[in-house]
Structures are given as C-alpha cells and as structure tokens.
Amino acid sequence: MNRAGRSTSKNGKSPRSEQPNPFRFGWRYVQQIGRNGAKKWVQVPLTLDDVLHPQEGDHIPDNSQQARDCNYLYGVLKWQLAGNPHAVVFTDCLINWGVRGLRNHSPDISVFDGVADPQRDWTTFAVAREGARPILVIEIVSPDAHDWQARDNDVVTKVREYYRARVPLYVIVDQERVGGPRQIIGYRRGTRKYVTIPLEEQGRLLLEPVRLRMGLREQRVVCWDADTGEEIPDFSAMAEARAAEAQARQEAEAALAAALARIRELEARGRNGA
Numbered sequence: 001m002n003r004a005g006r007s008t009s010k011n012g013k014s015p016r017s018e019q020p021n022p023f024r025f026g027w028r029y030v031q032q033i034g035r036n037g038a039k040k041w042v043q044v045p046l047t048l049d050d051v052l053h054p055q056e057g058d059h060i061p062d063n064s065q066q067a068r069d070c071n072y073l074y075g076v077l078k079w080q081l082a083g084n085p086h087a088v089v090f091t092d093c094l095i096n097w098g099v100r101g102l103r104n105h106s107p108d109i110s111v112f113d114g115v116a117d118p119q120r121d122w123t124t125f126a127v128a129r130e131g132a133r134p135i136l137v138i139e140i141v142s143p144d145a146h147d148w149q150a151r152d153n154d155v156v157t158k159v160r161e162y163y164r165a166r167v168p169l170y171v172i173v174d175q176e177r178v179g180g181p182r183q184i185i186g187y188r189r190g191t192r193k194y195v196t197i198p199l200e201e202q203g204r205l206l207l208e209p210v211r212l213r214m215g216l217r218e219q220r221v222v223c224w225d226a227d228t229g230e231e232i233p234d235f236s237a238m239a240e241a242r243a244a245e246a247q248a249r250q251e252a253e254a255a256l257a258a259a260l261a262r263i264r265e266l267e268a269r270g271r272n273g274a
Helices: 048-052 064-080 149-164 235-273
Strands: 027-033 039-045 088-090 094-096 109-113 124-126 133-140 169-175 182-189 194-197 205-207 212-217 220-225
Touching: 048 149, 064 088, 064 109, 064 133, 064 212, 064 220, 064 235, 133 149, 149 169, 149 182, 149 194, 169 205, 182 205, 182 212
Parallel strands: 094 124, 133 169
Antiparallel strands: 027 039, 088 109, 109 133, 169 182, 182 194, 205 212, 212 220
C-alpha cells in the first residue's frame, strides 16, 4: 500500500529522491598519489564538521542573502570602530582561539580588541598570540534543504564552543528553513553558560560592546547607532550607487562632447561650402 501523497512510478515503486549536491557545503583540494606514483590534486566535498572547523584553503560558498548581510555588517562595524586603533573586524577569517581542545572556526563576522597592529593581513588570526580579546561574533544561518543538522552548527554547537572561546556576545541571524522567516538571537556570556538577551522594542538587539542596535527589516539585517538612533546605511550599496552615478556622468559627458564635436564639424563644413 502506498502512503497518501507519495508519488509512484508506473511499476508502482516510489521514485528515487533527488540526490543533493555533495559539494553544497564546499570543497577542498587534497593531494593524492596515484598507482604510478604521480601526485595529483583532487577536489573533495566538505562535511558539516569541516564547515564547523575549516582549514586554510577550504572553499565554503555563501548564498546571496548571507553574503549581503555579511558585507553590510562588516562595513557597519568597521565604520563604528574606526576610532579604536586596536580593534579589528573579520569576515570569514580563520580564528585560532588558543584554547586547548578547541579547533579553529571561521565566523561570518568576528570582532576583536587589543590588537597591536590591526593593519596586518592574516590568513589565520591567533587570538592568544596576538594578545587580543574577542568582543563579538555574528553568524548568519544558511539552512540546508537536505540536512537539518546544517543549522545546528550555528545554533547548537557554536553556542557551546564560542562560550569556551570566551566570546562575550554571540549573535545569530537564525532561519529554520530555506525561504522561511528570520529572527535574531543574542547570547551574553554568563558565569557557566550563555544567557539569552531579550530583544528590545521593534525586535532590536542591543550590541552593547559596539554601541549598535541590530534588527531585521524585510528579512534584511539593519543596524542603528545606539546613542543617536540613526540608521547605519549600507556602505557597499552606497559605493556601488556612487560608482554607477560616476559612470553615468562620464557617459553623459562623453555623449555631450561627441555631440558638440559633431556640431562643430557641421558648422565647419557649412563655412567651407559657402
């Protein structure tokens, strides 16, 4: 007997479900040695544990919503912390916490203070070696249609592990299913575990260490200055708009110059023909 709602093929058997893309979590290249002793690089898919604790050189794709929010938050935090000469903001930078037994993470957004030379470039940021202290970590949940455990990396496992890493404020932009509603969850580090931070009016979360409020508008992350209440704009979008305006202005000036040159050419021909 077939269950109600399950489609069947002509022979009465259920069709094989579509297999998910094995590389949907990302990939890395691994060197292997063939039977003839020749070395070659082979692309292998990442597992959820690899995504939780990535290595240098791993390729972990973002969806457009996740990338947009990360770019926005990175710009906002860089702007907000511009007056602090020892603060750094990372997006998808590998973090070595310097905690025994705790492997590296690559948070969507991480903020640190006490960095002697914040202008350096890092492939892996070693917190203890740099003498830095974590201020804030933000993760943007990207649920997987084929594996509900993908979300657990951010909302379950990292809650425990970021606490061990002594992150004082952990914020999650959560989404339980693909295309579903989003919510903001904030955790403040307590004496034994994280404590949930209640949202303020209009569903906003106070990010006290960086003096920002964070909320959602039409499923997009938005931030406000906690002292002035002013909304922080999307600096990357502003830069793109300015670039588009500059290009349009250049094209208009070029078209005007071409038109004037044509007019002068016609006037010269008229004079020569008179």
